[in-house]
Amino acid sequence: MPRRFPRTTLDRLRTPRRFPKFLKAASICVLIAGLLSPLTQAAAADTSTAAAANDYCGSQCSDILPPGENGNATLAQILLNQAFGTQPDHAEDQLAPYGNLPSGYSTLTDAKINDFFNDASFGVASDQVASTTKPRSDVTIVRDKKTGVPHITGTTRYGTEYGAGYAAAQDRLWLMDVFRHVGRGQLTPFAGGAASNQGLEQEFWRTAPYTEADLQAQIDSATANAGARGTQALADANAYIDGINAYIDASDSGRYFPGEYVLTGHKDSVTNAGTIDHFKLTDLVALASVIGALFGSGGGGEVNNALSLLAAQSKYGVTEGTKLWESFRERNDPEAALTVHNGESFPYATKPDSAQGEALPDAGSVAQEQLVYDRTGSAATSTATSASTTAATTSLTSAKRGMSNALVVSGKYTASGHPIAVFGPQTGYFAPQLLMLQEIQGPGLSARGASFAGLSMYVELGRGQDYSWSATTSGQDIIDTYAVELCQDEYHYLYHGTCTAMDKIEQTNSWKPTTADGTAAGSYRMQVYRTKYGPVEYRATVGGKKVAYTTLRSSFMHEADSIIGFQMLNDPDYVKSPATFQSAVQHINYTFNWFYADSTHTAYYNSGDNPVRATGVDAEFPVWAQAAYEWQGWDPATNTATYTAASAHPNSVDQDYYISWNNKQAKDYTTASWGDGSVHRGNLLEDRVKKLVAAGGVTRSALVKAMADAALADLRAEDVLPDLLKVVNSSTVTDSTAAAAVSKLSSWVTAGAKRTETSSGSHTYANADAIRILDAWWPLLVKAEFQPGLGSDLYTALSNNLPVDESPSAAHGPTGSHAGSSFQYGWWSYVDKDIRAVLGESVQGGLSQKYCGSGSLSACRDALISTLKEAAGKTASDVYPGDDQCSAGDQWCADSIVQRTLGGIKHGKITWQNRPTYQQVVEYTSHR
Template sequence: MPRRTPRTALDRVRTFRRLPGFLKTASVCVLIAGLVSPITQSAASAATSAAPAATANDYCGGRCSDILPPGENGNATLAQILLNQAFGTQPAHAEDQLGPYAGLATGYKGLSDATINNFFNDASFGVPSDQVASTEKPNGRGDVTIVRDKKTGVPHITGTTRYGTEFGAGYAAAEDRLWLMDVFRHVGRGQLTSFAGGAAANQGLEQQFYRNAPYTEADLQAQIDRAVADNGARGRQALADSDAYLDGINAYIDASDSGRYFPGEYDLTGHKNAITNAGTIDHFKITDLVALASVIGSLFGSGGGGEVNNALSLMAAQDKYGVEQGTKVWESFRERNDPEAVLTVHDGQSFPYGAKPATAKGQAMPDAGSVTQEPLVYDRTGSAATSAAKSASTSAARTDLSSAHRGMSNALVVSGKHTASGHPIAVFGPQTGYFAPQLLMLQEIQGPGISARGASFAGLSMYVELGRGQDYSWSATTSGQDIIDTYAVELCQDDYHYLYHGTCTAMDKVEQKNSWSPTLADGTAAGSYTMRVWRTKYGPVEYRATVGGKKVAYTSLRSSYLHEVDSIIGFQMLNDPGYVKGPQDFQSAAQHINYTFNWFYADSQHTAYYNSGDNPVRADGVDAEFPVWAQPAYEWRNWNPDTNTADYTPPSAHPNSIDQDYYISWNNKQAKDYTTASWGDGSVHRGNLLDDRVKKLVAAGGVTRSQLVQAMASAGVTDLRAEDVLPELLQVIDSSPVTDPAAADAVNKLQAWVGAGAQRTETSAGSKKYANADAIRILDAWWPLLVKAEFQPGLGSDLYNAFTGNLSIDEAPSAGHGPTGSHAGSSFQYGWWSYVDKDIRAVLGQDVQGPLAEKYCGDGNLGSCRDILISSLKQAAGMTAAQVYPGDSLCSAGDQWCADSIVQRTLGGIKHGNISWQNRPTFQQVVEYTSHR
C-alpha cells in the first residue's frame, strides 16, 4: 500500500516525528526547504541604513549593564522549530544570554569591574554604528525606527512622534514574543485549552488564574474606562499609547501572515498552515492587554489571602493546647512581627500595618470539618486528558489553599557614601521564572515623553516596566503585604444566594467553556470542560462551610480586583524623563502602582525605596489573618462594591526611605511593625544571605560594582540552611562526643562543607558535579526528617500537618515548588528554618527574641534533642542519591546536579538546555551613574 502524502504542515510534522532517526535528517531538510523562503524574504525586507543617533542623553557613563536569559528572540518559524527539535539548533538570539547568565555561578569569584560585561549586556542607550545588525521602518512608517544590535538582538525603538514610538514598541514586541503574547491573553480569559490544546499543564494554568480573575469582556473594558476617566491627561495618554501599541502588534501580524514567517506554533496547534497559509491569527484588542495584566498582577503583585487556612491551623492549635495557649503557639509560628526578622528599612522607622487587634471583631471561624473548596471544573468530557486534567486541577487547588504567595526577586543598593566612586551602586532585578521564551523582553524606547531601556512583560511593553531612564534606574521585588481579605457571606434561599446588607441577593455565575481537539503540540485526546465561578459583591467564592451552624460561602476580595489596569499610570511616569528627576519623583510614580511590590531606585546622587500597593483601611477590630463576616461593620472603610474601591493607607504609611546606607530585599519583611501575608518572616530568612554580605561591604567602605555583584552571586549559590541553621544543629550534636561511626562521618562532611562556605557549586565550570556533594545530599535528606522529628511529637500530627499547610518545611533547589515547579531556580524563601533556629537556640540556652511558645526538640532537653538529631541524621546519611533525588523526565535518579538545575520551561516550540542552579533574579541590572541632569 503506497505511503500517504502529507497534505498539511501538521501532517508533515507528524510524519517527521514517526520516521526512524536515520531518515529524519533528509526528511527535515526537504520540509525546511519548502518553508525557508519566507524567512529569507522577511530578513531581506529590512532596511540596512545606518542607525539613527540617540535621541536622549545617557548619564550612566558606560556603567549600566543588564541580562535576561535565555535570549531576546522568542519567535520561531515552523522550520526553525523543526531544526531545534531535530538537531538542537537555535534561532539567532534565542539563547545567547543564557551562557553568560549561567557562567556567573562559577565566574563571580574572579569578577572585576572590567569583566562585568562578560556576564551582562552593555545597557547603554543606543547602538554604536559598528554594532548595528538591522534597521527597520515598521510598516514603512517614517516616524519610527527599530535598530537591533549584533550581540543580543535587542530592539532599540526611536520615534519622532508619540504614536510612532508606541507603534514601534508594539511591532517589536510582536516580532519577539507574538506566540507568548497570544498564549497569555488566552490564559487571562481562561481560554488556553481551546487555543493551545488540552494538555494538563494548560488546564492547570488557566484554572489557576481564572479562579482569581473570572472576568467577563465587560469587566475588562470597564477597567480601561475607569482608568482613563480617573487619571485625566495621563489616562488619555495611556489609552492613546495602548492603541498605537496594538496597531503595531497587528501590523506585524498582517506582515508575518502575508510573508509566511509567523511563529510556527500557530501551525503546530492548527491555527495556520505553513504550506497553504490557510487560517488566521486574530488581531489584538485593548481588552487583551487587561487580560494579560490580570495574569501578571495575580502572579507577582497580589499579596494576601489564606485566611481560611489560617483559621484551620489556629483551630488545630487551640484543639491541641486549649484556646489561650493554642493561640500563643499559633502566633509564635505565624511570626507576624518577629523582632529578629531582617528588614529592608532598617533605620528604626516604624510602619504599622496588619497588626493583631487588641480585641478581634467579626471573626467567622468555620465549624470543625465543614470547609470544602468551591469546585471550579464542571461538565468534563474526554478520555486520556481527563485524568491528567483532574490531577492538574487538584494541584492548583492545593496551591490556592496556601497562604504563601510566591515572590522571588532581589535587590542590593548601596549609598554613594559607602562606594569607591561616591556614586550609588545597585544590583537588582525581578525573578519571573525561567521560560522559553521568557515572560519578559528587553527593549529601549526613545520618543516624545519616553526615554527608557529595560524589561517589560510581553504584550505590556508599551512602557519599560523595570529598567533605566536617562540618569536613574529602578527595579522591584514582590512584597506580599496583605491586600486580600476573606469574607463569610451567609447563604439564604439556596447555595447561590447570600445576604448582602440584609437582602437576599443572587450570586453572579461566570462561566468559561473550553473544548479542544487532538493536536501534535500537546498530545491529548479531544475533550472539553467548563470552568464556573460564583461571584458576590465581596469577590469570588472560594470555599463553603458552616459557621455556628449557618451555611456560608467564603469569598476572596482583593484591592486590585477589577483594577489591574490602574498601574499603567505609574509605569508611564517612570518612563517619562520630564517626570522623574529625583528620588521623590520616583516614589510619587511608584505610588500610582497598585500591585504589591518593593520598588528601588538609584541615580548618581541618591537611592530610594517605596512599597507600593492599595492597602485597604480595615474596620477597627478586624484581624486580617482570619475570615470575617460580610457585614457593613467589617467592610473596608468607604468600600464601594460596584467599583471595588475603598480608603487606602496614605503613601506616608507605606514603608519608604531615601538615602539609607544600604537596602536589601529578597521578599523579606519590609520594615518594623509592617506585617506581610507571608509566613516565615522570622529570624532566618534568605534575605539574611544578602544583608550579612552587604553589611560587611558597607562597614569596610569603598564598595565597587563588582563587589556588589559578588555579594549577590555568593548569596545566590549558598544553601541558607547550611549557612544559618546547620552550625547550631552541629553545636547540639557536638555537645558530647559523637561515637557512632556513621553519624561521625556525616558530621565531619557537614562541618567541612560549612567551613568551605556552604555553597552548592560545581567542582569546576561545566563539570555538572558538586563540590561537597555528599554533605549536600545528607542535608537535603536530613532537613525534612529532622524537622518532623523535632516538631511533630510535640505539636501532634494534626497541628504539625496544619502548620505545614501554612508554610512548607523546605524549598531546596531540587524540590518541586513555586509557579514553575521543580527546576525553578528560586529557593529557600519558604521553609521552617526560622522555627528550627529559634527552637535549637532555646535548647542551647541562648537568647531568643520572639521565641516559639513551646520548646520542641526533646521537649527542651539538650540530651534528648541531641539524640533526635543524631538519629535522624544517621537515617539521612544512609539514604542513597537515587532516594534523595528520585529523577524526573529530565534527570536520571541520583543525578544531584541535574535535580537542582534550572530549566527554561517551554511555552513554545524552541527548547534550551538546563543550567547550573543559581538563586538569582531572571532579569538583572548592575548600575552606577556617573552624572545627573
C-alpha cells in the same frame, strides 16, 4: 515513580521526532522560507547609526535577561531545534553569560562585568547595528549585533508606541497570544486540552473571572480617572495594539509568523490558510490580570490560617493554642531582616487588641468551591501527563512565591561616591522568557529595560536617562476573606440584610483531538459565583450557619490602573529625583517593593492599594460580610475603598543600604507571608552587604560578588546547620555513620556552605556528600523535632501554611524543580529559634515552647543523630530520584535550572543559582 518535569503549555512541541503527521506534507520551499529570520524578512536592513538619547550612566549600566531576546521562531526553526538542537539567532545568547557567573564571580572586576551582563547604555554604535526596521515613517527599530535587543526611536508619540508594539510582536507574538488566552481562561480552545493547559486556565480564571465587559470597564475606569495621563495612556495603548497587529499582518503575508501557529492547527504550513487573531485593548487587561496574579497580589490564605488556628486550639485549648499559633505566624518577629532597618515603624495589618467580626469555620465543614463542570473527553491519557498535572499548574502559578532581590548602597559607602545598585525581578525561567528587553525613545519617553511581553508600551523595570529602578514582590495583604451568610439557597447571600443573588460567571471551553500528545477531543464548563465581596472560594458553616467564603482583592477590577505609574517612570520630564520616583510608583496598585538609584541618591517605596480595615478586624482570618467589618469607604460597585496614605507605606531615601529578597519591609509592617522570622533568605544579602558597607569603598563588582555569593548559598547550611551541629557535638558522637556525616557537614560549613561545582562545567558539586545528606536530613529532622510536640494534625496544618523545605532540587516545594528560586519558604526560622532555645542561647520572639526533645538537650541530640543516620544512609538516587530532565542520582542536574518551554524552542540546562531572572548593575556618574 520518577518525578515528572512540569508539562509545558504545548506538550506536543517538546519531543523530537513526534511531529504532527500533517507536517510531512509541508513543502521544502516553505521550510526554506521559514528558515529566514523574521527580523530579516520584516524589512531591509541598513547601516545607519542609531541616535543615542541623553545617557548619564557613563557606560556603567549593565543588564541581563536569559535565555535571549528572540522568543519567536518559524516552523522550520522549531523543527530544527527539536531535531538537532540548533537555535534561532538571539534565542539563547544571554543564557551562557548568565549561567557562567557562578564560576566566574570570585575573580570579578568592574572591567569584567560585561562578560556576564550586557552593556545597557542607550543607543547602538554604528558598527554594532544588526538591522534597521521602519514599520512606519515616524519610528525606527534598530537591533544590535550582540543581543538583538530592539532600540525603538520615534519622532511622534504614536509612532514610538506603534514601534514598541511591532517590536514586541517580533520577539514574543506566540507568548503574548498564549497569555491573553490564559487571562481569559481560554487556553484549551487555543492550544489544546493538555492537562497543563487546563490547569493554567483554571488557576487564573478562578481568581479573575472577568467577562469582556469587565475587561473593557477596567480600561474605561483606569483612563477616565487619571486626567491627561489617562488620555495619553489610552492613546499609547491603542498605538501599541496597532503595531502588534501590523506585525501580525506582515508576518502572515510574508509567512514568517511563529511556527507554533502551524503546530497547533491555527495556520496551514502549505496553503497558509487560517488566521492569527488581531489584538485588542481588552487583551492587555487580560494579560495584566495574569501578571498581577503572579507577582503583585499579596494576601489571602485566611481560611487556611483559620484551619491551622483551630487545629492549635483543638490540641492546646483556646488560650495556649492561640499563643502557639501566633509564635509560628511571626507577624512581627524582632529578629527578622528588614528592608527599612533604621527602626522606623510602619504599622499595617497588625494584630488588634480585641478581634472583631471573626468568622472561623466549624471543624470539618470547609470545602473548596467547585470550578469545573460537565467534563467530556480527557486530557492526555499517558502516564506522563496524568502524573504531572499538579506540577504543570505550579510551573507558572508558583512563580509568585519567590520573586526578586535588590542590593542598593548609598554613595557615602562606595569608592566613587555614587550609589550602586544590583537588582532585578525573578520571574522564573521560561522559553521564551516572560519578560523582554527594549529601549524606547520618543516624545515623553526615554527608558531601557525589561517589560512583560504584551505589556511593553512602557519599560516596567530598567533605567531612564539618569536613574534606574527595579522591584521585588512585597506580599503585603491586600486580599481579605469574607463569610457571606447564605439565604434562600446556596446561591443567595445576605448583603446588608437583603437576600441577594450571586452573579454566575461561566464559560465552556472545548478543544480538538491532538494525536501528538494523546489529548482526546473534549470540553468542560467553568463556573464561578461572584458576590459584592468578590468570587466565592470556599463553602463552610460558621456556628452552624451556611456561608460562602469570598475573596476580596483591592486590585480586583483594577488590573489596568498601574499603567499610569509605569508611564511616569518612563517620562524623563517627570522622574528627576527620589521624590518624583516615589510619587510615580505610588500610582502602582500591585504589591511591590520599588528601588531607585541615581548619581547622588537612593530611595525605596512599597506600593499597593492597602485597604484601611475596620477597627478590630484581624487581617489574618475570615470576617463576617457585614457593614461593620467592611473596608473603610468601600464601594462595591467600583471595588474602591479608603487606602492607607503614601506616608504610611514603608519608604525611605538615602538609607545606608537596602536589601530585599521578599523579606519583611519594616518594623510593624505585617505581610501575608509566613516565615518572616530570624532566618530568611534576605539574611544572605543582609549579612554580605552590611559587611561591605562597614568596610566602605564598595564597587560595582563587589556588590555583584555579594549577590552572586548569596545566590549559591544553602540558607539552611549557612544559618541553621552550625547550631544543629552544636547540639549533635554537645557529646562525643560515637556512632560511625553519624560521625562521618557530621565530619562532612562540618567541612562544608567551613568551606562556605555553598552549592558550587568542583570546577566550571564539571556538573559535580564540591562537598557533594554533605549536600546530599542535608537535603535528605532537613525534612526528617524538622518532622522529628516538631511533630511529637505538635501532633500530626497540627504539624500538617502548619505545613500547609508554610512548607517545610524549598531546596533547589525539591520538586515538592512551592516553586517546583528546576526553577532556580529557593530557600524563601521553609521552617528555617522555627528550627533556628527552637535549637537556640534548647542550647540555652538568647532568643527574641521565640516559639511558645521548646520542641526538640521536649526541651531536653540530650533528647534533642538523640533525635537529631537518629535522623542524621537515616539521612546519611540514603543514596543519591533516593534523594534525587530523577525526572524527565535528569537521571536518578544526578545531584547537579536535580538542582539545575531549566528554561521551561512555553513554545517550540528548547534550551540547555545551567547550573543552579538563586538569582533574579532580569538583573541590572548600575552606577550613574552624573545627573541632569
